[in-house]
Structure formats: structure tokens, C-alpha cells
Amino acid sequence: MKKTKSAKDLAFDKERTKYRKEIRELSSQLIKQWIDIDRLKQDIDRKDMELQEKDEWIRRFLVKRR
Numbered sequence: 001m002k003k004t005k006s007a008k009d010l011a012f013d014k015e016r017t018k019y020r021k022e023i024r025e026l027s028s029q030l031i032k033q034w035i036d037i038d039r040l041k042q043d044i045d046r047k048d049m050e051l052q053e054k055d056e057w058i059r060r061f062l063v064k065r066r
Helices: 007-065
Strands: none
Touching: none
């Protein structure tokens, strides 16, 4: 047989549901931020490689001109 909940229990359940929803939303935001950070790190790595290649080309060009 199901026992009816007191007003205090119902209020607690309501508040718990509210906080669980907030935790889910924040977890989702955190995952999205991790994905963004990973993408930005990849962009930085790619740009760093491009910069190194350009530096190498500049060095080559300067050596040829001497």
C-alpha cells in the first residue's frame, strides 16, 4: 500500500527535482565547454604548425638571399 507523503516530503521532492535539473543542465554546459576547449586547442595546434612552416620558409628564403 502506498503511503501518502507529507507536505515536507513533497516540498523536498520538488526541490530535489529542481536541483537535479540544474545539475543536468550544468553538466551539459560543461560538456559543451570541454568540446569547445578541445576544438580551440586543435585550432591552436594547427595554427602553430602553420606558423612553424612559415617561419621555416622565411628562414629558407633569407638563406638563399645571402
